[in-house]
Amino acid sequence: MKVVRINCINPYDAYIARGALDDIGRLISPMLRADRIALVTDENVDGLYADKVVASLEKTYGKGCVFKFVLPAGESAKTPENYLKIINFMAESGLKRTDAAVALGGGVVGDMAGFAAATYMRGIDVVQVPTTLLAMIDSSVGGKTGVDLAAGKNLLGAFHMPKAVIIDVDTLETLARDEYLAGLGEGVKYAVIKPSLKPYFLENHADVVSFIAECISLKAEIVCRDELESGMRRLLNLGHTVGHALEKRSEYTLKHGRAVAIGIGVMTSSALRAGEISSSRANEIREMLKIAGADDNGVDLHGLERFFAMDKKADSKGVNAVVVTEDGCAIRKFSLAEFSAYIGA
Ligand SMILES: NC(=O)c1ccc[n+]([C@@H]2O[C@H](COP(=O)([O-])OP(=O)(O)OC[C@H]3O[C@@H](n4cnc5c(N)ncnc54)[C@H](O)[C@@H]3O)[C@@H](O)[C@H]2O)c1
Ligand SMILES: [Zn+2]
Structure with missing residues (x-):
C-alpha cells in the first residue's frame, strides 16, 4: 500500500x-x-x-x-x-x-x-x-x-x-479501454508539468500504483500551496483551454481526458513552432500522448475562438493559458486573438 x-x-x-x-x-x-x-x-x-x-x-x-x-x-x-x-x-x-x-x-x-x-x-x-x-x-x-x-x-x-x-x-x-486512455490523457499533464515523472509514463507505466501515487503527490503539492486556485494551481489547466473548447464544440461527445491530451498536443506544437521548446522535448511529449492514444495530428482548430471566450478561466482581457516550456510549464496571459494566433486557430 x-x-x-x-x-x-x-x-x-x-x-x-x-x-x-x-x-x-x-x-x-x-x-x-x-x-x-x-x-x-x-x-x-x-x-x-x-x-x-x-x-x-x-x-x-x-x-x-x-x-x-x-x-x-x-x-x-x-x-x-x-x-x-x-x-x-x-x-x-x-x-x-x-x-x-x-x-x-x-x-x-x-x-x-x-x-x-x-x-x-x-x-x-x-x-x-x-x-x-x-x-x-x-x-x-x-x-x-x-x-x-x-x-x-x-x-x-x-x-x-x-x-x-x-x-x-x-x-x-x-474500466472500458477508452475511459482508461482518457485517464492517461489527463496523466500526461503531470509528466509535462514535472518532467521527472516521465519514466512512470514511458518505462514503468505498468506500475499503476506508483504512477497514481506520483500524479497525486504532484497534484497535492500544487493544490495545497494554492488551495483556492490562483497561481500555481492554474498549471493543472495545461491542455484545458483548448481541451474544453474541443469538448464544447463536440457537444461533449469527446471525452474530457482525450480532449485534454489533444490540447496538450496543440500547446506542444505551438511552443515548438514559436521556438520555445526543442524538438526532443516535443517528441517526448508526443510519445506520452501516443501511449494515451491521442495526439493533435489533423485536429481542426478553426472556429474554436468563440469557445475560448466562454471558458470559466477567461475574462474580458483574455485567457490565462498554460504554455509548454523546455523544463515544465508556465502560465501566460493572452488576449483571445493572441491565443488563437499562438495555436494557429
Ligand atoms: N473535481 C475535480 O477536480 C474534477 C477534475 C476532473 C474531472 N472532474 C469531473 O469528473 C467527471 C469525469 O469523470 P470520469 O471520467 O471518471 O467519468 P464518469 O464518472 O462518468 O465515469 C466514466 C464511466 O465509467 C464507469 N465506471 C466507473 N468506474 C468503473 C469501473 N471501475 N469499472 C467499470 N466502469 C466504471 C462509470 O459508470 C461511467 O459510465 C466530469 O464530470 C468532470 O467534470 C472533476
Ligand atoms: Zn481535466
Missing part, C-alpha cells in the same frame, strides 16, 4: 493499493466520527463494487448503517435535480452533522457526492473512492466538487476536502 499525504490546511491521506476496497471500513474509521454512512455510487459501479464496500463498511460500522444511493451513469447525471435527490436521501436516512458520505465511482459520482456532502447540514465528511483512472489521478484529490447547470459544466460547486481517498487499483480492470 502506498500512502500519499495531502498536506493542505486540513491534511488527509490517499491510500493506494490493490484490494483496498475490502479494507475500506478499517481504513476510514479513524478519520470519521460517523454512525451512518451515505454510500453514493452509479449504476455501473453499483453492480461491480458496491456489495464489497457495503460489506467492509458494515464490518466496521455495523449492519444497517450504510445507506446506498445509486445515480444514473455518466455526465448527464450531474444535475441539480440529482443533487437534491442525494440531499433528500441523506435527510431521509437520518444522517446527522457528524455522519459521512462515501463517493464510490468516477468523477461524476465524486463531484456529486462531494457537493452533496459539502452542503448537507452545511457540510459533512466525505471519503472519495475513485474507480476510474481520471478520478484516481485528478478529481478525487484537491477538494473541487461540482454540478452542471444548463448554462455550463460545474457552474454549481464548492471546495470540500475529503477526509481520505481510497484507491483500489484492481477496480481499473473493469
Whole structure:
C-alpha cells in the first residue's frame, strides 16, 4: 500500500493499493466520527463494487448503517435535480452533522457526492473512492466538487476536502479501454508539468500504483500551496483551454481526458513552432500522448475562438493559458486573438 499525504490546511491521506476496497471500513474509521454512512455510487459501479464496500463498511460500522444511493451513469447525471435527490436521501436516512458520505465511482459520482456532502447540514465528511483512472489521478484529490447547470459544466460547486481517498487499483480492470486512455490523457499533464515523472509514463507505466501515487503527490503539492486556485494551481489547466473548447464544440461527445491530451498536443506544437521548446522535448511529449492514444495530428482548430471566450478561466482581457516550456510549464496571459494566433486557430 502506498500512502500519499495531502498536506493542505486540513491534511488527509490517499491510500493506494490493490484490494483496498475490502479494507475500506478499517481504513476510514479513524478519520470519521460517523454512525451512518451515505454510500453514493452509479449504476455501473453499483453492480461491480458496491456489495464489497457495503460489506467492509458494515464490518466496521455495523449492519444497517450504510445507506446506498445509486445515480444514473455518466455526465448527464450531474444535475441539480440529482443533487437534491442525494440531499433528500441523506435527510431521509437520518444522517446527522457528524455522519459521512462515501463517493464510490468516477468523477461524476465524486463531484456529486462531494457537493452533496459539502452542503448537507452545511457540510459533512466525505471519503472519495475513485474507480476510474481520471478520478484516481485528478478529481478525487484537491477538494473541487461540482454540478452542471444548463448554462455550463460545474457552474454549481464548492471546495470540500475529503477526509481520505481510497484507491483500489484492481477496480481499473473493469474500466472500458477508452475511459482508461482518457485517464492517461489527463496523466500526461503531470509528466509535462514535472518532467521527472516521465519514466512512470514511458518505462514503468505498468506500475499503476506508483504512477497514481506520483500524479497525486504532484497534484497535492500544487493544490495545497494554492488551495483556492490562483497561481500555481492554474498549471493543472495545461491542455484545458483548448481541451474544453474541443469538448464544447463536440457537444461533449469527446471525452474530457482525450480532449485534454489533444490540447496538450496543440500547446506542444505551438511552443515548438514559436521556438520555445526543442524538438526532443516535443517528441517526448508526443510519445506520452501516443501511449494515451491521442495526439493533435489533423485536429481542426478553426472556429474554436468563440469557445475560448466562454471558458470559466477567461475574462474580458483574455485567457490565462498554460504554455509548454523546455523544463515544465508556465502560465501566460493572452488576449483571445493572441491565443488563437499562438495555436494557429
Ligand atoms: N473535481 C475535480 O477536480 C474534477 C477534475 C476532473 C474531472 N472532474 C469531473 O469528473 C467527471 C469525469 O469523470 P470520469 O471520467 O471518471 O467519468 P464518469 O464518472 O462518468 O465515469 C466514466 C464511466 O465509467 C464507469 N465506471 C466507473 N468506474 C468503473 C469501473 N471501475 N469499472 C467499470 N466502469 C466504471 C462509470 O459508470 C461511467 O459510465 C466530469 O464530470 C468532470 O467534470 C472533476
Ligand atoms: Zn481535466
